[in-house]
Structures are given as structure tokens and as C-alpha cells.
Amino acid sequence: MASSTGGVQTVERAIDLLEIMTDLGGDATLSELSERSGLPLPTIHRLLRTLVQRGYARQLPSRRYALGPGVLRLADAAGRQFGAAARPQLEHVAATLGETANLALLDHEMAVYVAQASSTHSMRMFTEVGRRVHLHCTGVGKMLLAGLDEDQVREIARRTGLPPATERSIAGPDELVAELARIRARGYAVDDGEQEIGVRCFAVAVPGAPVATALSVSGPAARVTPEFADEAVPVLREAAERVGARLADR
Known part of the structure; x- marks a missing residue:
């Protein structure tokens, strides 16, 4: 029917x-x-x-x-497909910027990391591939939320309760909506110790991806400073465009 x-x-x-x-x-x-x-x-x-x-x-x-396990098998295959398509660009971002690069997908009210390229530094950030994180307190998560309308954002906030990961995490739906407006205006998201104290992350959306996808670079706040965005964001945007084009062709 x-x-x-x-x-x-x-x-x-x-x-x-x-x-x-x-x-x-x-x-x-x-x-x-x-x-x-x-x-x-x-x-x-x-x-x-x-x-x-x-x-x-x-x-x-x-x-x-x-x-059931059938869902896990499909999810694993989809994640590996996205990861394979993004791998060369993630490695390029990590090599160019010297920090860890991640690819994450929107999974209902969470973000799930599906691929990663590690930093060239001995002190680096480790985000386990397959890990699911809340959207409101991560760079990739806020970038994914920025692609939704306000009603959807508020519904996610209602369902999750916006649990704080650190004292810097966004605490309420109005604050989240205002932050997403700033993200849309500048075209990238920042996680400034909101998921983990002492860690900063910059994230951009992957245009043309079949599902909402974000690409990020993260590292210790001492190295990934606010000024680091001037170098990082153009590299992220170029990589995201290439990843989006690759995914659209698959």
C-alpha cells in the first residue's frame, strides 16, 4: 500500500x-x-x-x-562507507593543521563519530569512532543542529534535557537557539571546553552529504586557540566540500 x-x-x-x-x-x-x-x-x-x-x-x-543486531550491521556498513569516503580529507586536515580531525553524522538527537585522523602531536585528542555524543555541547553537534529549524532544536532540547558535560556546556534551549543563530551567521561552530575542559574544537557542515554530516578539528586549547580558526576554518571548508562531493557520487 x-x-x-x-x-x-x-x-x-x-x-x-x-x-x-x-x-x-x-x-x-x-x-x-x-x-x-x-x-x-x-x-x-x-x-x-x-x-x-x-x-x-x-x-x-x-x-x-x-x-536488533541487524540494525547494528547496517549502521556499521554505513559508517564504514562514510569513513572511507572521508578518510583522505581527514588525513589532509590532520596533516595540515596538526590536530585531530573527525567526521560525525546526525543520529536523531545525538551525533555519532564515524571516522577520525589523529593529530601529529604526542599530546592529542582521542574520540572513539562509534561514540555518540549530545549535540548541544560538541562542535560537530552544534553544527548539525544549525541545519535544523528552531522547532526541531527545541524538541531535541526537550527530549534530551541538555545534560551538561562541563560547567561551560549550554544549559537551556534559549541559549542554544541563540548560539545556533551565531553559528549560521559565521558558518562554523566552536566547542570551547563544553564537552571536555581544556579542549577546543572547530566544526563545519559537509555540503551535499546524504545525511547531516559535520567535519571538525580538535585539540588542547593551548594549541587550538580562538585565533587558530583563521587557519583551520578554510581548511575544514575545503575538505568538507570534497567529502560532500565524494559522498554525493557514491
């Missing part, structure tokens, strides 16, 4: 259930799935039965439903 959006309704509904589980932290009850999706319980039961059979969902002993 076709949906009003032109897609296949059954597929859209199954994806909706997976996304709801993701939004709720990876698992959900039948009542939560019904409340959020607006679907009747018999429909949800039918869809979940297929998702469980195919390994994209699983039923926990508590009778909650959780994401």
Missing part, C-alpha cells in the same frame, strides 16, 4: 517503530510504540514479528522490544 508521501506504508511504519526505539534509548514497550506512532496494537505486533524474524528487533525478558 502506498503512503501519502509516495512511499510504501508498511515500510514507513516499520522504520517509524525502529526510530521510536532509537529515540527512547534503544528499547520501548508496546504502549510506548503505540502512543508515539499512533498505530493500533495489532499492527505493531505484526510489524514487530517481522522485524524480530529478520533480526532488526528483539524482545527482551522484560517484554520490551529493542533494536
Whole structure:
């Protein structure tokens, strides 16, 4: 059956259930799935039965439903594809600027790091590939948020509660909205000790990527100074354009 959006309704509904589980932290009850999706319980039961059979969902002993290993396999393949496309540019950024370069994707109300090239310094920043971080307190996260409209930003703020990583983290939705306006105006985001004290990060959006993507450079604040942006941002923008063009061709 076709949906009003032109897609296949059954597929859209199954994806909706997976996304709801993701939004709720990876698992959900039948009542939560019904409340959020607006679907009747018999429909949800039918869809979940297929998702469980195919390994994209699983039923926990508590009778909650959780994401299954099939989702992880798809996510891993997608992440490796993005990482492979970005690897040469990340290495170029790290070699040119001497600091760690990262690529991150928007994953609902979080950002997930999918690729990295390490700093040439012995003292460097390590962000584990596959790590998920909150959007409001990271350079890549704020850059990804800047691509959303205000209603979406406020909804993410409501769902996550904007938990502070440090005392410098953005604390409220109004402050976040104002910061995103500044980011859009200058075209890049800054994390100034908001995720980790003593670390500064600059991030830009990757234009033309099939999903919201950001590229960043980060390092100790003593080396990655505010003035470092004059050198770093043009390098990041050039690399981001090349990554976007590469991803668009895949």
C-alpha cells in the first residue's frame, strides 16, 4: 500500500517503530510504540514479528522490544562507507593543521563519530569512532543542529534535557537557539571546553552529504586557540566540500 508521501506504508511504519526505539534509548514497550506512532496494537505486533524474524528487533525478558543486531550491521556498513569516503580529507586536515580531525553524522538527537585522523602531536585528542555524543555541547553537534529549524532544536532540547558535560556546556534551549543563530551567521561552530575542559574544537557542515554530516578539528586549547580558526576554518571548508562531493557520487 502506498503512503501519502509516495512511499510504501508498511515500510514507513516499520522504520517509524525502529526510530521510536532509537529515540527512547534503544528499547520501548508496546504502549510506548503505540502512543508515539499512533498505530493500533495489532499492527505493531505484526510489524514487530517481522522485524524480530529478520533480526532488526528483539524482545527482551522484560517484554520490551529493542533494536536488533541487524540494525547494528547496517549502521556499521554505513559508517564504514562514510569513513572511507572521508578518510583522505581527514588525513589532509590532520596533516595540515596538526590536530585531530573527525567526521560525525546526525543520529536523531545525538551525533555519532564515524571516522577520525589523529593529530601529529604526542599530546592529542582521542574520540572513539562509534561514540555518540549530545549535540548541544560538541562542535560537530552544534553544527548539525544549525541545519535544523528552531522547532526541531527545541524538541531535541526537550527530549534530551541538555545534560551538561562541563560547567561551560549550554544549559537551556534559549541559549542554544541563540548560539545556533551565531553559528549560521559565521558558518562554523566552536566547542570551547563544553564537552571536555581544556579542549577546543572547530566544526563545519559537509555540503551535499546524504545525511547531516559535520567535519571538525580538535585539540588542547593551548594549541587550538580562538585565533587558530583563521587557519583551520578554510581548511575544514575545503575538505568538507570534497567529502560532500565524494559522498554525493557514491
